[in-house]
Each structure stands twice: as structure tokens, then as C-alpha cells.
Amino acid sequence: xxxxxxxxxxxxxxxxxxxxxxxxxxxxxxxxxxxxxxxxxxxxxxxxxxxxxxxxxxxxxxxxxxxxxxxxxxxxxxxxxxxxxxxxxxxxxxxxxxxxxxxxxxxxxxxxxxxxxxxxxxxxxxxxxxxxxxxxxxxxxxxxxxxxxxxxxxxxxxxxxxxxxxxxxxxxxxxxxxxxxxxxxxxxxxxxxxxxxxxxxxxxxxxxxxxxxxxxxxxxxxxxxxxxxxxxxxxxxxxxxxxxxxxxxxxxxxxxxxxxxxxxxxxxxxxxxxxxxxxxxxxxxxxxxxxxxxxxxxxxxxxxxxxxxxxxxxxxxxxx
Amino acid sequence: xxxxxxxxxxxxxxxxxxxxxxxxxxxxxxxxxxxxxxxxxxxxxxxxxxxxxxxxxxxxxxxxxxxxxxxxxxxxxxxxxxxxxxxxxxxxxxxxxxxxxxxxxxxxxxxxxxxxxxxxxxxxxxxxxxxxxxxxxxxxxxxxxxxxxxxxxxxxxxxxxxxxxxxxxxxxxxxxxxxxxxxxxxxxxxxxxxxxxxxxxxxxxxxxxxxxxxxxxxxxxxxxxxxxxxxxxxxxxxxxxxxxxxxxxxxxxxxxxxxxxxxxxxxxxxxxxxxxxxxxxxxxxxxxxxxxxxxxxxxxxxxxxxxxxxxxxxxxxxxx
DNA sequence: CTGAAAGCGCTTACAG
DNA sequence: CTGAAAGCGCTTACAG
Numbered sequence: 001x002x003x004x005x006x007x008x009x010x011x012x013x014x015x016x017x018x019x020x021x022x023x024x025x026x027x028x029x030x031x032x033x034x035x036x037x038x039x040x041x042x043x044x045x046x047x048x049x050x051x052x053x054x055x056x057x058x059x060x061x062x063x064x065x066x067x068x069x070x071x072x073x074x075x076x077x078x079x080x081x082x083x084x085x086x087x088x089x090x091x092x093x094x095x096x097x098x099x100x101x102x103x104x105x106x107x108x109x110x111x112x113x114x115x116x117x118x119x120x121x122x123x124x125x126x127x128x129x130x131x132x133x134x135x136x137x138x139x140x141x142x143x144x145x146x147x148x149x150x151x152x153x154x155x156x157x158x159x160x161x162x163x164x165x166x167x168x169x170x171x172x173x174x175x176x177x178x179x180x181x182x183x184x185x186x187x188x189x190x191x192x193x194x195x196x197x198x199x200x201x202x203x204x205x206x207x208x209x210x211x212x213x214x215x216x217x218x219x220x221x222x223x224x225x226x227x228x229x230x231x232x233x234x235x236x237x238x239x240x241x242x243x244x245x246x247x248x249x250x251x252x253x254x255x256x257x258x259x260x261x262x263x264x265x266x267x268x269x270x271x272x273x274x275x276x277x278x279x280x281x282x283x284x285x286x287x288x289x290x291x292x293x294x295x296x297x298x299x300x301x302x303x304x305x306x307x308x309x310x311x312x313x314x315x316x317x318x319x320x
Numbered sequence: 321x322x323x324x325x326x327x328x329x330x331x332x333x334x335x336x337x338x339x340x341x342x343x344x345x346x347x348x349x350x351x352x353x354x355x356x357x358x359x360x361x362x363x364x365x366x367x368x369x370x371x372x373x374x375x376x377x378x379x380x381x382x383x384x385x386x387x388x389x390x391x392x393x394x395x396x397x398x399x400x401x402x403x404x405x406x407x408x409x410x411x412x413x414x415x416x417x418x419x420x421x422x423x424x425x426x427x428x429x430x431x432x433x434x435x436x437x438x439x440x441x442x443x444x445x446x447x448x449x450x451x452x453x454x455x456x457x458x459x460x461x462x463x464x465x466x467x468x469x470x471x472x473x474x475x476x477x478x479x480x481x482x483x484x485x486x487x488x489x490x491x492x493x494x495x496x497x498x499x500x501x502x503x504x505x506x507x508x509x510x511x512x513x514x515x516x517x518x519x520x521x522x523x524x525x526x527x528x529x530x531x532x533x534x535x536x537x538x539x540x541x542x543x544x545x546x547x548x549x550x551x552x553x554x555x556x557x558x559x560x561x562x563x564x565x566x567x568x569x570x571x572x573x574x575x576x577x578x579x580x581x582x583x584x585x586x587x588x589x590x591x592x593x594x595x596x597x598x599x600x601x602x603x604x605x606x607x608x609x610x611x612x613x614x615x616x617x618x619x620x621x622x623x624x625x626x627x628x629x630x631x632x633x634x635x636x637x638x639x640x
Numbered sequence: 641c642t643g644a645a646a647g648c649g650c651t652t653a654c655a656g
Numbered sequence: 657c658t659g660a661a662a663g664c665g666c667t668t669a670c671a672g
Contacts, residue, residue, distance in 0.1 A: 328667095329665080371666075377666090378664090378666075379665075379668080380667065
């Protein structure tokens, strides 16, 4: 009548052997007669025996089969739709999944609006995205961690060479003969500032001034900013956008203003996401997948030094 | 000298109490003097004691703290970059994460080139994406499962009303006065066929014939297909693309052919991903997030009937 | 409040 | 090959 879970002892009793033999018959089967093995397995099947993972783990010392190691990807983003709207996150997952292929490690995704407190038993490792320094430091005290983008001191991180990327964009425009250059930069974040920095430095080196506006990495804002840029300098022959999504807004503004791309105006974005490819947009490729992959590799083998800065690359498409 | 893990017995010994008292002091602290509690906790901290999860689980009968329930999202895709290239997957993750908010259930991501065999102890639930019927049926015998898109008979599923979406696209073009309509349909998959079906049926109902070509959901193919369509019928005033990425190829072909969008030619895509928004592309919105969310809800409470077909919605943007 | 003891369910030397 | 026994690390009645 009792509906309690069937245990090894039950199987052993029904099969008419000791628990030791039952255990051996079930695991590998070495050291038991074929007859006993067959009988025990048959009974275990019939009774629906499922070994108690914790007990097994305790007895063997090995971690239980059910509790594979796992790496958490902790994304802090107030926008619950972030994974839909920002290609970056998908690319991170791509890189992490690839680096984990063949390693029996689970990939757990945590998308949270605010930094979660350190809970339960720590995972094998964590990849921290947009994690403020304070909670990042707290995490760092429990298990291995690596951040995407600089985080708290002491927490290793991987990041793209944003400055170099900005430089590459500027160099591309200059070497293709553009002279009246506009730019829609990003918001006030380290990453956006670095891109801007690299871009302006190169332009200054080339003796060119830049007509610029600030955006927030969204299409709508970039669209308005580009219109404003055109009003300030109608002879613009190039516009740099701090991210691909912004570049889409720029393209639309140019189209509406009757400018041909790339004939009249060249456009270069930043990110190199699928969006750039789909829109035939020249863009500075940011190795998001590679960042995530090397983050995972660092977690798997902390002896490897964290790679810190990864190079970007210019991808020329139809817009420049 | 030994570097073995510190256990409760060690803490108890150093603190000068029994293991029982040490255990009580650490868990809740009821039934121990404040003094003992303080001392034990201090020692545990100093020694870096971490309770052995399996042992605790075995002793209490409750599942170990570390082994939270989990829902697996199993994506079968031969392209290791799929998560970067296809917005659909990111949207699925968004929906699943949102539906899981507040439930202490882990979200595990499995991206595999081919259906994995059923391994270890089954998760709380699985969401199957692109899973062929045979392995889907095998999974169905171990734990709760739900597929995105129809799968094996007996496996519950959620899917968008693709046919209705195709119908909506056609209706939009017809009611906005388009009469010479082209279409770049998708590959030979149920989902693409349904979209095509709905589209053609509506057009036939309106007494219009459609100049169509087949694509494979990529930009390059759609670009070529659109060029071909224009060659066959230069007076085309609208083109439907079976997915947003294809629509991007169509837009480029139109631009190069000197057609203005939407003045000369209207374009409508399908998916309603961030791409459509960024490109200001009219599109049939497919509720990917909602599909995933209701899949999760079904897993959490199988008493709820699976929703099966979710309605699509036309989003009109600048391209039509 | 405190500790000796039993027990959680399984595995694995050890003897036979 | 087989079984009695000890043990994995912790918790929790039970007595005191």
C-alpha cells in the first residue's frame, strides 16, 4: 500500500540476493554471475528502481550523476526583452555553447533585472555580464568568475578592443576618401566612450574634425541624430554609428534625405551582428562569440591567463 | 598536511562540542546556547566549512539545496552560430526566462547539432526545438516535454498560426491597393509552407496571381530571387518575404533596381524580430516569446492544456 | 541546552 | 561469485 520510493534493498530482497550483489549487478555488473545480474536487472526494471543520487554520491565520493557541473551566464539587464532585442547576448551564448561542446558541463542562463544575491551552492563558474563592481566582487568570493567587460578589480574579464575598433572605422573612412565625416556616438558607458575615443583620435590624427551627436544605441535616437547632423553639415560624406542598430537609424535618415549610400554618404556601424549582415552594412566586427568562448575556457582552466582585450575587425559591406 | 575537505566533525572538534550541537548551531540555531552558536559559526567560517550537499540531502530526505529543478531548452541546429544568426532562439530564451521569473527553476540551454540521446536523470521539463519526431518521442518517455512547432504525435506543442500570418500579409497588401504582387517564399519546411499557403489562398481569393520564387530564409538567396522577380514582372508593386532576413535581401535588390520603398514597391516580411524594427520593415509578428512562455507554463502546470496555435499580428512600418 | 546513537540509501574493501 | 559490515557526511529523535 505504501507508495514510498523503491530502494536497492527492495530490489535485493525481491531478487533474493544481498544489497551488495544487487549493487554490483546494477553498476557495471562485474563480480556477479550472469544469472544474478539478469535477475536483479529484471527486478529493478519491474519495480522501477531509480538509484538515490545523493546516497550514491555520498557513498562514492563522486558528484552525483544528476548534478553535472554548470556554468552560469548571469546577464543583468532591466529590459526583460533584452535577449530578443540585443544580438550581443545571443552571440555570447553561441560562444559559450561552442566552448562547452564536449565538456559535460551544463550552461545555465540567468537573466535578471538587478544583481541577484549569492545563493545556494556556487556553480562551477560564472560569466558576469553588466554586473556592477560591488556584486561582482561578492560573487568573486564564491567560485570562479569572469566578467564580459571590465568589472571589479580582482575579477578577471574579457573585452573587445573598442578603442581600436573606433580607430579602424575612422581609418576606413579616411582611406576611402571621405572628408566630411559625421558620427552618432553612444551613451555614457565605458564601451561607448572607448569607441568614440578611438574614432576621434584617428580623425584628429588625419586632421579632420567630426560633426557628432550622441545617441543611446537605439534606432530612433540615431535617426533623429543623423537628421540633425545633416542639417548642420549638408555636405557630409560619411557617418559612423556607435552600434549597428544606430546605423540602421542613420541609413533611414539618409534614405529619406535622398542621399545614396554609399555613393553620397558612407555608413559604418559597430558590432558586426547578424543585423549588419542582413542590412548589408559595413561594420566593425566585435568578437562577442570569441569573448564568451575565451571566458568559458578561462573558467574551465583558470591557469590560462584571461585574454583581457580581443581585437575587432573591419567588415566592409555595401554601405561604404 | 592533508588537504581534505573540512567536515562537520572538524568544526565540532575545534569548537569543542558534539557534531549534533555543531549541526544545530549551523542550521537555524534552535536548541543551542548563544555561546555555542557563536563559537561554532566562528570556527566554521574560519575553517571554511561547506556542508556536503549530498550528505545533507540524504539525511534530511529533502533534495539538496544545490539541485534546483531545471528546464532544458534543447535546440537542434547544425549551425553552431545559430544563436547568433537567428533571432528566433533569443526570443525563445526571453519568453522562457520571463515565464520562469519567480520560480526557482534553472534554465539550461542545450545547443546541439543533432538530437542528443536521453541521458542521466531527466530534468523537470524540456522545450524541444527542431527536434525530429523519433527522438522527440524518446524524450517524451522521460519527463515532461513540449515542442515548439508540431513534433511527434503525443508530444504537446506550441506554434504560431503561420497560415493566418500569411493571410494577414496578403490582406495588408491587397487592402493598401497593391495589385502586382511578388513573393519570396521559404524552403520546404512545414512552417514555410504554411506561410505560403495562407498567403496564396488570400491572394487567390482576391483574384490576384502572385509572381513567386523560393528562398531558403537567407538574405543572399532572397536578393537573387527578388532580382529575378523584377525581371519577370518589372511592374511589381509589392513583395512578400517569408521571413525578415529574406526581406532584407529583397529591400537591397529593390534599392539597386532604383525602386523606392514603399512608394513604388511595398515590402512585408515575416517574424517581427528586432531586425524588422531596426530596418523599419513591415512584418508579420510571430509571438516567439509568447510561444516559449506558454511552453514553460505548460511544463510548470501540465494541467493547463497546451495552447497549440498562437495568433500572429501585422506590424506596419515604413516599408509598406 | 547537550551528546550518544541511529539512520538516510548506496558502495566497496574484506573474507569467505 | 557472494554477503556481512563498515562507511560516506550530515541530521534528528531520544535521553539526560
